[in-house]
Amino acid sequence: MAVEQPERDSYTGYLTTGHEWNGLKELNTPVPRAVYFFLILTFVFSVGYWVLMPAWPLGVTYTKGLLGIDQRNLVAASLQDAAQERSVWTKRIETESFAAIQSDARLMAIVRETGHTLFGNNCAACHGADAKGGPGFPNLTTGSWLWGGKPEDIFNTIRVGINSTHPDTHVGQMPAFGRDQMLPRQDVIKVVSYVYSLSHPGATDVDPAKVEAGKAIFAANCVACHGADAKGNPELGAPNLTDRDWIYGGDFNAIDTTVWGGRQGHMPTWEGRLSALDRKILTLYLVDKRTPRP
Structure with a gap:
C-alpha cells in the first residue's frame, strides 16, 4: 500500500500537519530558535539563583546561598532605620505645643500625610472621607464644635469621647420635649x-x-x-x-x-485604641482642615 506523502505548502515551503479547518491548513513549522535560547537562559539563571541565594528547604533550615542574603534581616534593618527616622519628628510632635507645631511647615506636612491615614482608618466611617460629616455626624471642617474647638478641647474629646464608656466622657443629651410631654x-x-x-x-x-x-x-x-x-x-x-x-x-x-x-449622639473613646501621639496628630490634622465661617 502506498504511503500518503505529507503535503508541502507552496508559499512557505513547510510541510502541513494534515489538519484542516474550513479550508485552512496547519503548517508544521519548527519552534523558533529564540524560544530555545530563552529556555536555556532561564535554566542557567535558575541554577545560578539556587547557588547564590537562599533556595532549597532542608527540613528545619534551608540552603543559605553563597551570597548569604537574609531578607528577614534586611527587613528588620529597614524597619529600624524607618523607626529612627520617624522618632525625629514624633518626639517633636509629642513634646512641642500645638501652636509651635502649627507654625512649622515641615512638621505640618507630616501631620497632613499621617493624619490623613489615621483619619481614614478610624474616623471616616462616620465623618466621611472629607470630614464633612452627614446626618447625625458633625462636619469637622467648620468652626462649630460642640465641646470646644481649641486644639486642647479637640484632643480631649478624641480621648474621652461623647456618651462613651470612658469614665471622663463628655455627657450630653437633648431632651424630647414633645415625646416626653414637656411641651404641648x-x-x-x-x-x-x-x-x-x-x-x-x-x-x-x-x-x-x-x-x-x-x-x-x-x-x-x-x-x-x-x-x-x-x-x-x-x-x-x-x-x-x-x-x-x-x-x-x-x-x-x-x-x-x-x-x-430629642437627640443623644455618641462618639467612642479613642484612648484605648490610639496612642497620645496619634490623637495629637489627628487633632492637628482636624484643626488644619477646619475652615471657620464668619
Whole structure:
C-alpha cells in the first residue's frame, strides 16, 4: 500500500500537519530558535539563583546561598532605620505645643500625610472621607464644635469621647420635649419656628407670630443649655443654634424632629485604641482642615 506523502505548502515551503479547518491548513513549522535560547537562559539563571541565594528547604533550615542574603534581616534593618527616622519628628510632635507645631511647615506636612491615614482608618466611617460629616455626624471642617474647638478641647474629646464608656466622657443629651410631654404640640411648633428663624433670618416660610411666641418658650426651656443668645455652651456640648452648621439638619422639619424626639449622639473613646501621639496628630490634622465661617 502506498504511503500518503505529507503535503508541502507552496508559499512557505513547510510541510502541513494534515489538519484542516474550513479550508485552512496547519503548517508544521519548527519552534523558533529564540524560544530555545530563552529556555536555556532561564535554566542557567535558575541554577545560578539556587547557588547564590537562599533556595532549597532542608527540613528545619534551608540552603543559605553563597551570597548569604537574609531578607528577614534586611527587613528588620529597614524597619529600624524607618523607626529612627520617624522618632525625629514624633518626639517633636509629642513634646512641642500645638501652636509651635502649627507654625512649622515641615512638621505640618507630616501631620497632613499621617493624619490623613489615621483619619481614614478610624474616623471616616462616620465623618466621611472629607470630614464633612452627614446626618447625625458633625462636619469637622467648620468652626462649630460642640465641646470646644481649641486644639486642647479637640484632643480631649478624641480621648474621652461623647456618651462613651470612658469614665471622663463628655455627657450630653437633648431632651424630647414633645415625646416626653414637656411641651404641648403647639408650643413645640412655636419654639421650632423661633429656632428656625435664628439660622434663617428674614425667612418668610414661618409665621412671625409663632416666632415671637416661640422666643418666650425658648427663654423658659432652652437657655440653660443653649444660652440666652442661642449660641450654645461648649461646657455642656450644646450647639450654636444661630449658624448653619446642624448635625441632624437645619430645615424646619429636622428641627421639629429634634425638639419633639430629642437627640443623644455618641462618639467612642479613642484612648484605648490610639496612642497620645496619634490623637495629637489627628487633632492637628482636624484643626488644619477646619475652615471657620464668619
